[in-house]
Amino acid sequence: MQFMLLFSRQGKLRLQKWYVPLCDKEKKKITRELLQTVLARKPKMCSFLEWRDLKVVYKRYASLYFCCAIENQDNELITLEIIHRYVELLDKYFGSVCELDIIFNFEKAYFILDEFLLGGEAQETSKKNVLKAIEQADLLQEPRHEYFNVPVY
C-alpha cells in the first residue's frame, strides 16, 4: 500500500499515512486530486478506480471516506478488507467511533493504524492482538496527563 487517507464528505482531511517518502508538495497535490476525484463519485459507483499508475480503493463509512492507494498488482478486495478491519479496530477502541473521535484523538487513530499496518503491509491480522498492544502502550503513557484527557463534548 502506498498511502491511506481519511477525509470527510466536506473534503477535510482527517488522517493521512504515507508509506512512500514524498515531499510535502507532492503529498498535497495528490491529496487534493484524490479528494476531488473520490468525492465526485456517486454512491453506487465502484469502490475501485485506476488513478495514475496506481489503483485507488475507497469506502465510505458514515461521513468519512477511507481511501487507499495500492500498486497495480495488489489485490483490491483485500485492501477493502484492510480498510474495514481498521474501521473495526477504531470502533472497538473508541466504542462506536464517529468522525469527532478521529478529529480530537487523531494521534490515537495513528497509533492504532501503526499497530495494524507497517510499511504499508498488514502486520497483525488479529484484532485482539492489535488492541492489546495499544492498551499496553497506553498504560505506559504518563498517567492521565492533562494534555491527553479525552475531551468532553
Added chain:
Amino acid sequence: MALKIVKGSIDRMFDKNLQDLVRGIRNHKEDEAKYISTCIDEIKQELKQDNIAVKANAVCKLTYLQMLGYDVSWAAFNIVEVMSSSKFTYKRIGYLAASQCFHESTDVIMLTTNQIRKDLSSPNQYDTGVALTGLSCFVTPDLARDLANDIMTLMSHTKPYIRKKAVLIMYKVFLKYPESLRPAFPRLKEKLEDPDPGVQSAAVNVICELARRNPKNYLSLAPLFFKLMTSSTNNWVLIKIIKLFGALTPLEPRLGKKLIEPLTNLIHRALDLLYGMVSKKNLMEIVKKLMLHVDKAEGTTYRDELLTKIIDICSQSNYQYITNFEWYISILVELTRLEGTRHGHLIASQMLDVAIRVKAIRIFAVAQMATLLDNAHLLTGNMQRNGICEVLYAAAWICGEFSEHLENPMQTLEAMLRPKVATLPGHIQAVYVQNAAKLFSTVLKSQEGSTEGTAAQETSQLMIDRLPLFVQSANLEVQERASCILQLVKYIQKLQQKEVEVAEEVSALFAGELNPVAPKAQKKVPVPEGLDLDAWINEPPSESESEDEQPKAIFAKEEPKHSRSRHTEVDEKELARRREARKQEQANNPFYIKASPSSQKVYQESPGVEHIPVVQIDLTVPLKVPGLPMSDQYLKLEEERRQKERADKKKKEKKKRKEKRSGRGRRHDSGPESEEDITPAHMVDIVTEEMPETYILPTPDNRLLTMSSTSIFLFFFIEQKSSKHKKKKQKKEKEEKEKKKKKKHHHHHRHHSDGGADESVQNGTVEDEEPLPVSMCLTLNHKVCDIQGNLQDGSQVVVSVIFENKCDSLLKSMEFNVLDSLNSKLQRPEGSGPHDGFTVPFQLPPGVSNEARLVFTVQSIVMPQKMKGTLTFIVKNEDSSIHEKLDFKLHFTCTSYLITTPCYSDAFAKLLESGDLKCSSVRLEEVNMPFHHLLARICFHHHFSVVERIDSCASMYSRSIQGHHVCLLVKTTVSIDAKCDEPTLLGNVLDEIKQTFSQC
C-alpha cells in the same frame, strides 16, 4: 522550587492542548488562516520552553496542522528533541510527528540514527515498536545501511510483537539498501515457520512482495509455501501465497499440476459463495463470467464442476432468478459445445424442464433444438453414457412434442432419420423414432392441406425408406417402436395412394398436451369408494409355485432380487432403494417436476396450468447480434433495458426537480432498482410439489383488515349432490344452520361436520332465501373473532367468509353482493358503483376452501341488522359451465358489535355511580346449568368479561366498538340487571342473551 512547579503548571493551564486547537479551528471557520497563524506563534513560544511536556504538546499540535496542509518543516529539530525524550508518552508523539513530517530530504534525519539505534535496543518493547513504526515511514538509504544489522537482530527478538515489526520493516530496508538482502534472507526464510502466526504472516508478506519483483530467486521456497498453503487457515496469508504462486508457476510448470487440488478446493468455496450471491440482477453477468472460465478451463473435472454450478445457480428455487429464459436456453445450448463432459444428462433434463414448463419459450426452444438435431454430428463424438450426446434425447423429444412450432419440420424430420442416428445409444434412438412419428404427423398435416398428395406420399416414403434401419436395431425398445411405426406408415401410404385424407387421423395419435405433474400429485387423487388398494386382485400364487416357475428373463437380464421381492413384506432398505429408483426415474421423466431444493412456494396462488401467463417476446429486437456468442446478446439487451430505465428515471427525477423548484412536487427517493422491479420475460409454470390440499392461506394484503374492530366469520360450503331418484342435474336444496361454536381457531372450518344445533344465538347469520335450482348445501358458521378492537374505527365491521367448494367442479368468477341498507354498506373497491359486487379474488378447485374478507361500514350499532345478498359464480365442468346464484341473508347482531374489554372493579363501580347509564333487566326462564357455566356462556357468546364475582352474583362488563359501556349484574336466580348508556343497544343485547339461553 515548589513555586517553580506551581508556576509551570499555571503556565501550562493557559496553553492550548490539541483538543483546544481542534475546537478553536472549528470555531473560527471564517478566519481560519488568521487563527492558525496566531496558534503557530504560540506553538513557537512553547517550543522555546525547556519543559518537554510543553514541547511535546506543541509538536502534537504541529502534526495536526501539518495534516491541514501547513508547513511545519521548520520544527523538524524540535521533533527530534521530543523523539529523544526518555518518556514513552513523549517519544510516541515525537515518532508520530516524524513519521508524518519527515521525508528523504529532511536533513535532521541524519541526527536521528543513534537515537533510533538506542530505542531499538531499549528494554521496553513499546519503545522499540514505536521506533520501528516511525522508521518504516521515513527510512532513508543511509538509515537503512546503518541500522540493517540492528533490525536483523530484532528479527530474532524474544517478543513476537517486535519480531513481526522487524520482519516487515526489513522489506523497506531491502528496498533502500539492497545489499542487506543476502545476509538477511536465511533469517527471513526461518520466519516463515515462526511459531507466532503474526510473524509468519509478516514473513509471507515480505517474501511475496520480494518475489513479485524477482520471482526466479524464490522458486526454492515453493515447497515451503505449498506446505503453508495447505496448512494455514489465515485467509490474509492464503491470498498472499496464492499470489506468490501466480508469480512462480510461469517459471516452473510442474508447480501448476501440484496446485490444482488445493486451488480447486479454494475455488469450490468461492463457487459455493456465488450460489448464494446471485440475484435477478446479476445472474446473467455471473453466469457470463463462469462461461468464460468454462471456455478457459483445462481439466474436464473442473469444467464439469463449473457446468454443474452454472446449472445449479440458474435453476435454484424454481428458476427464481431467471428473467429471460431465451437466455437460459442459449446458455444450455452453448454448454453442449463442451467436449468430454459427463453431464450431458443434466443439460438435457434442464432443456426438457424449461421447454415443458415455460410455455412462452417453446417456439424459441424448438428452434434451438432443431439446430442441435441438425448439427448432431458435432455432439456425437462422445458416445459414452451421460456424455453430451444425451442432449439429443431432449432435443428430439422437444422437437417432436412441440413440432407445431417448428419452422421447417420436414428438415428436422430428415435430420432425425439420418443413418448416423443408429450409432447413438439405444435410449436416445428410441426417442428419435417415437418423435419422428410425431413429426411425421405434423408434416403430413401441413402437406395434405397445401399441395397435391405427392408431397405427403414422398414423406411417407422417406419414413418407409429410413425406418428399417431402426427395425434392425439391437436395442429392443428401438426395434419395437420402429417396426410398429413402420407398419403404421406403410398402411398410411396405402391409404394415401387411394387418395384418402389421413393427416387428421394420424395426428390424433399424438393429440392432447402433456402437462407437467408434481411428483406428489398422485397422493391428491382420492381413492374411490370401495377400492381397496391392498386387496389382491387375483389369488396370490403360492410361494412354491413362484420359485419353481420363475419366469426366465425374456428381454433383458432381470435382477433376480426384483422378481423375488414382489409383494407384502418389503424391508426398509428395499423401500429406500425403490424410492431412490423412482426418484431417478422421475428425474429422467420430463413429466415430473423435480423437487426443488428450496421449499419456497412463490406462486401457490395459481396452481393450475391455465394461469400460465404467456408473455410476448418482443421480436422487433433482432435475435442474433453478429460477432457475439449467443447468450451475450441477452446480457446486452438487459443492460440496455436497465440503461433505458435509468434514463427514464432520471427524466422523471428531473421533472420532479422542476416541480420542486416551482414549489409543488414532492421528491420521491428513487432508490436503487429493487429485485421486484425486474419483471421476468417469461414465467415458469410452477406447479410446486406441494399443491394446496384444502385450504389456502389468506393472502397477506387481506390481513391488513384484521386491524378493524370486529369481524364475523361466515362459512360457505358449497356442495353439489346428484340425487339418485331424479336426473343428474336435478338437485335438492338444503339449508343447514350451524350454530356450534368453538372456542379455538375460527380457521377450523371443518367443525361443520359436528354440526348439531345444540347451542344458540349467532352474531352473524347467513340464511338461505328460497329454494335454489342447483343443490347447494350452504352451511354457515359464524363467529365474532376476539380481535381487540380498534375503537377509533368504530364504524367498521369485517366479515370473513370462508368458501368451501364441496362439489367436484371448479368454481370461478365468484361475486359477492349485498344490498346496502341506509345504515350498513359494503365497502367496494374504488371506482365501482353502489350496486357492483365484490369479486372474490380467487377460484375454487374441487375440495378447496379459501377465505375472503369483506368490510362493511356501519353507522348505528344499536340495532341488529339483516342484509340480503347474493353470491353468483360459475360452475365449470369439463364440457360445460353453468352460471349459478345463491341468495343469503347476512345477520349482524348487536353482540357482534361488542368487544371483550376487561374492567377493574373500582372503575366499574365508578361507572355505575356516574348515573349516566340507563337501567334494564331481564329474567332467563328455564335455565338449568351451573352458575359458572352460565357466566362462561355469556362471556363467550356475547363478549363480556367478569369484573367481580361475589357468592351468588357476578358483575360483567363489555364495550361496543363505538364506546358504549354495557354492565351486567347476573344473579344465581338467573335474572340479569343491566346498565348501558344506550338503552336500545342494551335491549337488543339482552334479547340476544335471552335467545342464547332459550335455545339450550
